[in-house]
Amino acid sequence: MRTSRYEIENLTTWLLKQEQDGHMDTELAIVLASISLACKKIASLLQRSNIINLTGAQGTMNIQGEDQKKLDVIANEVHCLQFFVYLHFQSVRTPQTVKLTQRLGGNGLDCCLYVCSVIINIKKVCSYRVSLLLSSTIVKVLLYQNIQGEDQKKLDVIANELFCNSLRASGRTGIIASEEEDVPVAVEETYSGNYIVVFDPVDGSANIDTSLTTGSIFGIYAPDKHCLFDIDDHSTLAQEQEKCVVSACQPGSNLLAAGYCLYSSSVVFTLSIGRGVLAFTLDPAYGEFVLTHENIRIPSTGKIYSFNEGNYDLFDEKLQKYLDDLRKPGSNGRPYSGRYIGCLVGEIHRMLLVGGIYGNPKNKKSKNGNLRLLYECAPMSYLVEQAGGKATDGSQRILDIRPDQVHQRTPIFIGSADEVEKLEKYLY
Numbered sequence: 001m002r003t004s005r006y007e008i009e010n011l012t013t014w015l016l017k018q019e020q021d022g023h024m025d026t027e028l029a030i031v032l033a034s035i036s037l038a039c040k041k042i043a044s045l046l047q048r049s050n051i052i053n054l055t056g057a058q059g060t061m062n063i064q065g066e067d068q069k070k071l072d073v074i075a076n077e078v079h080c081l082q083f084f085v086y087l088h089f090q091s092v093r094t095p096q097t098v099k100l101t102q103r104l105g106g107n108g109l110d111c112c113l114y115v116c117s118v119i120i121n122i123k124k125v126c127s128y129r130v131s132l133l134l135s136s137t138i139v140k141v142l143l144y145q146n147i148q149g150e151d152q153k154k155l156d157v158i159a160n161e162l163f164c165n166s167l168r169a170s171g172r173t174g175i176i177a178s179e180e181e182d183v184p185v186a187v188e189e190t191y192s193g194n195y196i197v198v199f200d201p202v203d204g205s206a207n208i209d210t211s212l213t214t215g216s217i218f219g220i221y222a223p224d225k226h227c228l229f230d231i232d233d234h235s236t237l238a239q240e241q242e243k244c245v246v247s248a249c250q251p252g253s254n255l256l257a258a259g260y261c262l263y264s265s266s267v268v269f270t271l272s273i274g275r276g277v278l279a280f281t282l283d284p285a286y287g288e289f290v291l292t293h294e295n296i297r298i299p300s301t302g303k304i305y306s307f308n309e310g311n312y313d314l315f316d317e318k319l320q321k322y323l324d325d326l327r328k329p330g331s332n333g334r335p336y337s338g339r340y341i342g343c344l345v346g347e348i349h350r351m352l353l354v355g356g357i358y359g360n361p362k363n364k365k366s367k368n369g370n371l372r373l374l375y376e377c378a379p380m381s382y383l384v385e386q387a388g389g390k391a392t393d394g395s396q397r398i399l400d401i402r403p404d405q406v407h408q409r410t411p412i413f414i415g416s417a418d419e420v421e422k423l424e425k426y427l428y
């Protein structure tokens with residue numbers, strides 16, 4: 001609740017309030033802050049992706065005598081930025097820093113916020129320096145593919161590095177599972193929290209080269225004892241990591257938080273911690289995500305449907321019948337409108353605001369559709385259900401499906417509750 005007409009709630013103050021009100025612990029607040037920072041970096045890259053060029057070595061050596069790629073420098077800078085975020089949260093929290101800031105004059109909280117604003121300014125300067133470092137034509141495909149055999153865009157790789165380094169720097173992440181990593185990575189820099197974070201660093205990466213909508217998707221699971229490395233334990237790191245992989249493959253119903261960042265005409269960070277869905281829009285004037293949607297509720301119906309109808313002939317007959325009927329005039333005398341962005345984040349964002357249905361079904365070419373369960377479908381289904389919508393694979397709730405493998409795909413139909421139920425009647 002705002003105390004003044006002029007108060008602007010932003011992601012940083014919202015996270016602090018959630019922590020102070022006991023809706024999340026400090027570790028989760030720091031993980032979410034880290035994710036939002038990685039998203040800001042990716043947004044900056046995307047907005048410049050057609051005008052800057054990032055190739056080859058940085059021309060410097062690190063302490064191990066290794067050639068540093070520009071990316072190493074960037075990742076290190078992001079690491080430094082995270083330290084400021086860490087200080088920011090610590091400066092508000094520990095009695096010592098409150099005493100310290102009280103000596104600076106004023107009451108503890110005012111001074112803490114002063115210290116925080118100084119830190120945020122440092123972060124912004126570093127952030128600007130990092131973005132200046134970037135000179136990249138991030139539109140050429142790298143000469144290698146991810147485990148799924150998909151051509152990785154440069155930004156897929158860079159965004160993955162940014163996410164991984166932000167999460168490692170938070171010190172609160174026990175394991176990270178990414179679309180761009182072959183297997184989940186146990187994070188050795190963890191010293192508290194041990195959260196499990198799954199993410200797709202750039203969703204809709206086929207849109208990068210044409211400057212169209214893309215996004216990042218993330219989900220956060222509770223810490224798992226398997227990710228606490230017991231140095232006295234004689235098991236090898238590989239055995240530890242194997243245990244971690246198992247703990248990363250959880251059903252979406254176990255999610256503690258999930259969200260996405262939309263990179264379009266606006267950069268919008270949308271999340272839920274299990275108490276409804278909120279969206280924060282990046283204000284370039286001061287580099288913060290500003291609260292713009294306090295409680296998103298998806299309309300129960302919507303006349304926009306999103307299916308890749310290029311695969312129509314490959315769909316099963318029941319689904320073809322459903323799509324055929326959508327194109328016939330309805331009770332209002334008009335048919336549904338077809339929209340397909342080629343970016344799950346863009347489709348879901350539009351649906352959360354105006355309703356509708358998105359489908360990425362199985363077809364004769366791919367028996368489970370194109371989307372991955374763990375870091376695309378489950379986080380999006382969590383968000384849509386939190387907003388009052390539904391998500392199914394055609395026979396069961398997406399959030400009830402336990403992944404057997406990290407990159408397992410699933411068919412998905414997601415959106416307004418009435419629209420999903422209408423489709424289910426055709427499929428049963």
Ligand SMILES: O=P(O)(O)OC[C@H]1O[C@](O)(COP(=O)(O)O)[C@@H](O)[C@@H]1O
Nearest residue numbers: 202203204205206308342343344370
């Ligand atoms: O090409 P298809 O089968 O229509 O699938 C498009 C879907 O795949 C995705 O592009 C997945 O993209 P990424 O692989 O880049 O994460 C979704 O964003 C989009 O909704």
